[in-house]
Amino acid sequence: MIEGAARKPAIEAKGGVLIRLWNQAPSILFRLVLFVIFFLLIAPPAIVLISSFSRALFFTFPPQGLSLIAYERFIANPALVSALKVSTTVGLANMVFALVLGIGAAFVIDRYRFPGRDVLEAVLLAPLMLPVLVLSIAILMFISQLHIPRNFWLLTISHVLVTTPFVLRIMLAGMAGFERVLEEASASLGARPWQTIVKVTFPVLQPTILSAGVLAFVVSFGQVTLSIFLAGQKLATLPVVIWAYADYSYDVAITAVAAVIIFVTIVVLAIVEKTTGVERVF
Amino acid sequence: MATLEQAKVAVRPSTQKRYGRLLVPGLLVLPSLIVLLVFVIIPLVFMFRYSFYRHGYLVVMEPAFTFENYIRFFTTVFYLEVAAKTLGYALIVTVASLIMGYPVAYFLSRSRTRFRPLLMAIVIVPFTLSLVVSAYGWLALLSQNGIINWFLTKIPFVDEPIKLAYTPRGALIAMSVNFIPYQVLALLSAISNIGRDLEEASYNLGANRRQTFFKVLLPLSYPGILSGCTLVFVLGLTAFIAPRLVGGASMIMLGNLVYDNMIVYLNWPFAAALGFMLLGATMAVFFISNRLLRLEFIERERGLR
Amino acid sequence: MQEQTKVSDVKLEEVKKVFGHITAVDSVSLHIKEGEFVSLLGPSGCGKTTTLRMVAGFVYPTEGNVYIGSKLVNDVPPYKRTCGMVFQNYALFPHLSVFENVAFGLRVRGVKGDEIRKRVAAAIELVRMSGYEKQYPKQLSGGQQQRIALARALVIQPGVLLLDEPLSNLDAKLRLQMREEIRDLVKRIGITTVFVTHDQEESLTIADRICVMNNGKMEQVGSATEIYEAPQTVFVATFVGITNLLEGRLLGEANGGLYAVESKQGIKVIARSAASEPPKLGAVAISIRPEKVCIGRDSPKDATNVLGGRVTSKVYLGAIIRYRVAVRDGLEFVVEQQNREVEQLGKGEEAQIWWASKDALVVTHK
Numbered sequence: 001m002i003e004g005a006a007r008k009p010a011i012e013a014k015g016g017v018l019i020r021l022w023n024q025a026p027s028i029l030f031r032l033v034l035f036v037i038f039f040l041l042i043a044p045p046a047i048v049l050i051s052s053f054s055r056a057l058f059f060t061f062p063p064q065g066l067s068l069i070a071y072e073r074f075i076a077n078p079a080l081v082s083a084l085k086v087s088t089t090v091g092l093a094n095m096v097f098a099l100v101l102g103i104g105a106a107f108v109i110d111r112y113r114f115p116g117r118d119v120l121e122a123v124l125l126a127p128l129m130l131p132v133l134v135l136s137i138a139i140l141m142f143i144s145q146l147h148i149p150r151n152f153w154l155l156t157i158s159h160v161l162v163t164t165p166f167v168l169r170i171m172l173a174g175m176a177g178f179e180r181v182l183e184e185a186s187a188s189l190g191a192r193p194w195q196t197i198v199k200v201t202f203p204v205l206q207p208t209i210l211s212a213g214v215l216a217f218v219v220s221f222g223q224v225t226l227s228i229f230l231a232g233q234k235l236a237t238l239p240v241v242i243w244a245y246a247d248y249s250y251d252v253a254i255t256a257v258a259a260v261i262i263f264v265t266i267v268v269l270a271i272v273e274k275t276t277g278v279e280r281v282f
Numbered sequence: 283m284a285t286l287e288q289a290k291v292a293v294r295p296s297t298q299k300r301y302g303r304l305l306v307p308g309l310l311v312l313p314s315l316i317v318l319l320v321f322v323i324i325p326l327v328f329m330f331r332y333s334f335y336r337h338g339y340l341v342v343m344e345p346a347f348t349f350e351n352y353i354r355f356f357t358t359v360f361y362l363e364v365a366a367k368t369l370g371y372a373l374i375v376t377v378a379s380l381i382m383g384y385p386v387a388y389f390l391s392r393s394r395t396r397f398r399p400l401l402m403a404i405v406i407v408p409f410t411l412s413l414v415v416s417a418y419g420w421l422a423l424l425s426q427n428g429i430i431n432w433f434l435t436k437i438p439f440v441d442e443p444i445k446l447a448y449t450p451r452g453a454l455i456a457m458s459v460n461f462i463p464y465q466v467l468a469l470l471s472a473i474s475n476i477g478r479d480l481e482e483a484s485y486n487l488g489a490n491r492r493q494t495f496f497k498v499l500l501p502l503s504y505p506g507i508l509s510g511c512t513l514v515f516v517l518g519l520t521a522f523i524a525p526r527l528v529g530g531a532s533m534i535m536l537g538n539l540v541y542d543n544m545i546v547y548l549n550w551p552f553a554a555a556l557g558f559m560l561l562g563a564t565m566a567v568f569f570i571s572n573r574l575l576r577l578e579f580i581e582r583e584r585g586l587r
Numbered sequence: 588m589q590e591q592t593k594v595s596d597v598k599l600e601e602v603k604k605v606f607g608h609i610t611a612v613d614s615v616s617l618h619i620k621e622g623e624f625v626s627l628l629g630p631s632g633c634g635k636t637t638t639l640r641m642v643a644g645f646v647y648p649t650e651g652n653v654y655i656g657s658k659l660v661n662d663v664p665p666y667k668r669t670c671g672m673v674f675q676n677y678a679l680f681p682h683l684s685v686f687e688n689v690a691f692g693l694r695v696r697g698v699k700g701d702e703i704r705k706r707v708a709a710a711i712e713l714v715r716m717s718g719y720e721k722q723y724p725k726q727l728s729g730g731q732q733q734r735i736a737l738a739r740a741l742v743i744q745p746g747v748l749l750l751d752e753p754l755s756n757l758d759a760k761l762r763l764q765m766r767e768e769i770r771d772l773v774k775r776i777g778i779t780t781v782f783v784t785h786d787q788e789e790s791l792t793i794a795d796r797i798c799v800m801n802n803g804k805m806e807q808v809g810s811a812t813e814i815y816e817a818p819q820t821v822f823v824a825t826f827v828g829i830t831n832l833l834e835g836r837l838l839g840e841a842n843g844g845l846y847a848v849e850s851k852q853g854i855k856v857i858a859r860s861a862a863s864e865p866p867k868l869g870a871v872a873i874s875i876r877p878e879k880v881c882i883g884r885d886s887p888k889d890a891t892n893v894l895g896g897r898v899t900s901k902v903y904l905g906a907i908i909r910y911r912v913a914v915r916d917g918l919e920f921v922v923e924q925q926n927r928e929v930e931q932l933g934k935g936e937e938a939q940i941w942w943a944s945k946d947a948l949v950v951t952h953k
């Protein structure tokens with residue numbers, strides 16, 4: 001150790017700065033590559049946020065001047081405001097359903113030991129691997145053949161299909177860390193089973209439930225594919241609006257719409273980080 | 283008399299418990315299973331059936347039992363070209379996202395920087411963010427006067443902005459970056475499981491960085507690579523949003539064919555056939571990957587690796 | 588505190604618990620009297636926790652009966668029993684403050700406002716934790732959490748207090764202090780207490796009676812003195828304290844409750860039996876505590892049970908000196924000598940050891 005430290009300066013004296021640079025090149029290069037990748041990851045939402053506050057009516061870089069014109073146009077456009085309402089209500093209704101289904105299933109998988117338990121878990125998580133495009137068209141064809149019109153509840157349930165597995169996965173991870181002895185302590189203090197569930201189990205699992213809930217909300221809030229096929233005209237959600245507009249025309253208000261979705265996503269991730277930590281969820 | 287009473291005490295609670303045991307979990311999982319059955323399994327089964335229907339001019343789907351949708355797909359050069367391109371594009375984004383995701387995953391699993399939560403969030407944001415929103419962002423980044431061309435034109439050799447928006451090139455860049463999080467999340471646990479000491483042992487035995495990477499790190503993170511690539515490949519196969527928005531009208535993947543036949547041409551039986559083939563391809567990919575993974579574990583158990 | 592729920596006795600009758608292929612507890616019968624402090628002692632996996640949990644109601648016995656205060660509770664769920672329980676990791680509710688943790692048992696019973704405040708304050712006072720009401724469990728040290736867990740269990744005025752290795756997560760010094768505190772507190776209230784531990788010293792110092800368990804079976808029940816001075820089985824003799832054990836055969840009764848035993852090495856020993864019924868002929872063992880064995884260059888004229896040997900090691904322990912003496916055919920004795928005795932031997936010296944017949948005990952293999 002000491003020997004090495006003593007020898008180093010001698011080499012440096014010979015080769016000087018160039019050799020040191022050459023020796024460190026791989027790690028410098030690695031850092032540079034990392035920087036570029038992280039930049040690419042963050043750039044799309046960042047550019048949308050920046051443009052949404054820009055005065056220019058088109059994307060330009062560097063941005064020119066600050067303004068809220070995009071947001072003003074958003075609010076002034078009834079179609080966009082209605083889409084915001086639809087996205088929010090579908091997201092919330094979806095969250096409730098996904099929590100009910102996901103928590104129920106998680107309880108069974110976590111608490112009971114029975115043959116076929118692994119299969120049950122795999123089946124309930126399977127929608128995560130199903131191509132959403134295929135699922136969307138299958139549902140659309142099926143309901144059309146049955147002459148069921150597209151409506152709010154259908155859209156919601158379709159979102160529930162893809163958000164419940166998220167909830168299930170997060171709940172299973174959270175419940176694995178739940179100390180069952182707390183429930184025994186509760187029972188020993190005279191709490192009936194339902195009292196234990198209400199006063200101990202749910203409150204202790206509350207951060208996990210919150211995480212799962214907001215994630216279910218945001219996945220629905222940003223969900224495009226299902227909504228494109230199953231929303232119909234009246235129930236267009238924010239992502240559907242972006243899809244439709246981006247195809248045909250350009251309107252700065254759309255930048256504001258995209259920015260709103262980004263805000264919601266960031267808020268949700270912040271909540272998840274605060275309650276259970278992002279890493280424990282994904 | 284006494285024995286009879288004891289018997290009662292012994293039997294009653296256990297039968298009661300057995301019914302209770304079935305009732306509660308049943309009530310808790312049944313709704314999930316019903317929803318899956320009604321909204322996933324049954325529609326998929328019917329889609330399979332619809333793929334043998336005929337496209338009518340007055341009705342979107344005309345009940346029939348014909349293979350013409352499949353025959354049409356396999357005998358039309360255009361569709362086969364689209365299929366080939368789709369496979370190619372999916373492969374490109376899989377490899378590209380792996381190449382970009384690996385350093386990120388390696389860094390995140392090794393470094394102890396205090397910015398870790400922030401960096402992790404940067405990885406997670408595209409994962410959670412709506413596909414259209416990031417496509418929209420990419421459009422802005424790649425446009426003639428977007429940031430990337432602004433940067434490129436500052437380089438001495440590049441005079442003209444490069445056309446990236448509304449080209450397959452641009453869409454592939456966008457998709458590759460969008461899929462990085464899947465690769466990172468799959469690789470993170472795999473790389474974390476390879477102890478630092480293994481790498482150090484490799485250096486210790488005189489291996490250089492490149493050898494250590496190819497002989498130690500890469501083989502040991504193979505399960506993570508496989509599962510990440512599987513997910514991304516499947517997502518690439520069925521992509522249609524980024525290809526349409528960023529790639530422009532000229533970029534047609536199988537997903538776009540499905541969309542157009544559903545929404546524009548209203549040829550639902552053909553869309554059903556395409557959808558069914560995509561589903562089959564997806565399941566085949568997952569199946570193969572699962573097999574490979576199992577093989578890998580068996581080999582590891584035997585100590586062949 | 589107000590009117591106390593009646594302190595109950597606990598009775599286990601031939602209790603057995605089988606988990607799959609494992610018999611965790613095997614025909615344990617034990618009567619714990621009102622206000623008595625009993626400790627369950629035994630090695631890891633011997634069934635202590637399972638026994639305790641059968642009293643609490645978390646585990647239902649496969650066979651046998653559990654009574655709490657003369658009521659058969661075999662099928663009574665835990666929340667209908669009057670057992671206060673303290674867990675190894677305290678199991679305080681992380682989402683509730685100290686006050687709410689202690690109040691929990693009262694709230695689920697429907698006790699209201701003022702009375703809750705009074706009783707919780709009294710319970711927190713009892714464990715000397717006043718002033719911490721607003722803190723959360725995470726903000727407390729291990730010892731403080733332990734006290735709150737105790738207050739929480741006691742505030743509901745249970746008939747029985749159950750503690751499962753409550754001190755094992757504390758550091759050595761705190762463990763001694765908490766041991767005293769728990770004993771004082773429990774005795775002051777006069778509650779029936781069952782205390783599980785695998786630490787023999789803890790067990791001997793804290794309990795009125797100790798129940799030594801091994802392999803799911805009860806080996807011996809008795810006071811600390813009885814367990815130490817008069818072990819009945821090989822397991823009890825070796826598990827509690829150090830002992831010299833001579834495997835052998837019971838030849839027959841000598842006189843006055845003394846028995847003749849011949850060890851494998853052919854040493855004939857006269858020994859006492861502590862069991863209520865006389866030991867059967869056949870394989871038994873002799874247990875002689877090291878401090879009961881005398882050592883010297885020459886034994887006194889009137890000494891009984893004299894053996895000659897050589898000192899193979901000598902360890903100076905301050906108050907005592909511990910010798911190892913090789914006697915015969917690989918048989919080695921541990922002998923402890925008080926430091927005040929004048930004649931000390933060196934390593935390698937020839938020595939004689941002897942003991943009184945009443946200090947040698949016949950112990951059986953159970």
Ligand SMILES: Nc1ncnc2c1ncn2[C@@H]1O[C@H](COP(=O)(O)OP(=O)(O)OP(=O)(O)O)[C@@H](O)[C@H]1O
Nearest residue numbers: 606609610611630631632633634635636637638785
């Ligand atoms: N719920 C259970 N299912 C299956 N086996 C169990 C269960 N609980 C306990 N056992 C088994 O019963 C035996 C006795 O366990 P118990 O927890 O009562 O031991 P213990 O004396 O408390 O040990 P320790 O000192 O380690 O806590 C062990 O072999 C254990 O593995």
Ligand SMILES: [Mg+2]
Nearest residue numbers: 635636637751
């Ligand atoms: Mg135990």
